[in-house]
Amino acid sequence: MLKVAIVDDEPLARDRLRAQLAEIGETMVVGEGATGLAAIDLAERLAPDVLLLDIRMPGMDGIEAARHLCRLAAPPAVIFTTAYDEHALAAFEAHAVDYLLKPIRVDRLRQALGRAQILSGARAAGVQQAAQSARTHLSALVKGDLRVVPVSEVRCLQADQGYVSVFHPGGVLLIEESLRALEEEFAPRFLRIHRNALAAVDYVVALERDRLGNVSVRLRDLDIALPVSRRLLGQVRKRLRSP
Numbered sequence: 001m002l003k004v005a006i007v008d009d010e011p012l013a014r015d016r017l018r019a020q021l022a023e024i025g026e027t028m029v030v031g032e033g034a035t036g037l038a039a040i041d042l043a044e045r046l047a048p049d050v051l052l053l054d055i056r057m058p059g060m061d062g063i064e065a066a067r068h069l070c071r072l073a074a075p076p077a078v079i080f081t082t083a084y085d086e087h088a089l090a091a092f093e094a095h096a097v098d099y100l101l102k103p104i105r106v107d108r109l110r111q112a113l114g115r116a117q118i119l120s121g122a123r124a125a126g127v128q129q130a131a132q133s134a135r136t137h138l139s140a141l142v143k144g145d146l147r148v149v150p151v152s153e154v155r156c157l158q159a160d161q162g163y164v165s166v167f168h169p170g171g172v173l174l175i176e177e178s179l180r181a182l183e184e185e186f187a188p189r190f191l192r193i194h195r196n197a198l199a200a201v202d203y204v205v206a207l208e209r210d211r212l213g214n215v216s217v218r219l220r221d222l223d224i225a226l227p228v229s230r231r232l233l234g235q236v237r238k239r240l241r242s243p
Helices: 011-024 036-046 062-069 088-093 106-119 179-186 230-241
Strands: 002-007 027-033 050-054 077-082 098-101 137-142 145-150 156-160 163-168 171-175 190-194 197-200 204-209 215-219 225-227
Touching: 002 011, 002 036, 002 106, 011 027, 011 106, 027 036, 036 050, 036 062, 036 145, 050 062, 062 077, 062 137, 062 145, 077 106, 098 106, 137 171, 156 179, 179 190, 179 197, 190 225, 190 230, 197 215, 197 225, 204 230
Parallel strands: 002 027, 002 050, 050 077, 077 098
Antiparallel strands: 137 145, 156 163, 156 197, 163 171, 190 197, 204 215, 215 225
C-alpha cells in the first residue's frame, strides 16, 4: 500500500483525487492539506510515500514546498497536479516524479503512482535553483526536523564560517547558504550593512554611533546591534533615507 498525501487549495480537486485513488486501489490517503506549509507538515508528521501537490496555492506554492521537502532525510516522491503547463520545467528541476495536468485522468494518475513507487524514498538534491522567483520561507533541518521561517519575519542574516544565521522573533535558524546568493534572491528586502551581514530594511529602527565613532544598526524585536562597515555606511544611510 502506498501512503499518499494530497495538497491542493481546492476542496473539489482533493475530493476528485481521493476518489480516483480509491478506484486505483493499493493506496491509502494518510492526510490532506491546502497550502505549501501544510505539505511540509504532512510530510514530517505522516511520512507519506507520495505527495500529490498542487502548484498554484496561496502563500508558499507547490514548487517552493518541494524545494524545502528535499531537505528531509527521506522526502516523499512528489507528483505535481496543476491546471497550468508553464511550470513543467521548474517541476522537474525540483525532482518531481511526474507532472499531471488537470483534469487528471485515472490512467495517468495510475502511471504516475507506478513511477513514484519505484522512486519512493529516494533523496532529492540540487534544487536550490528550481524556481526563479524568490522564496517566501527559509528552511533547515534541526535535529531531524524541518524548521521553516517566513522571510517576511527575518530581521537580519549574518554569515559565519560557511553558515548563515537567520535572526527572527522566534530565535535563530542556521542555514547552509551563501549570503551573496540570499542578497540577490531577496533584494530589495535586505540591505547589506557589512561584508558578513544583511539587515531587513523594514525592521531597521535606527542607526546608532558609539563614543568611538562606530555605527551600528538597531533592529525591531532584536536585542543585538549589528555593526555597519565604514565602507558601506554612505549607501546604508542613502538607502534608509529613500522612501
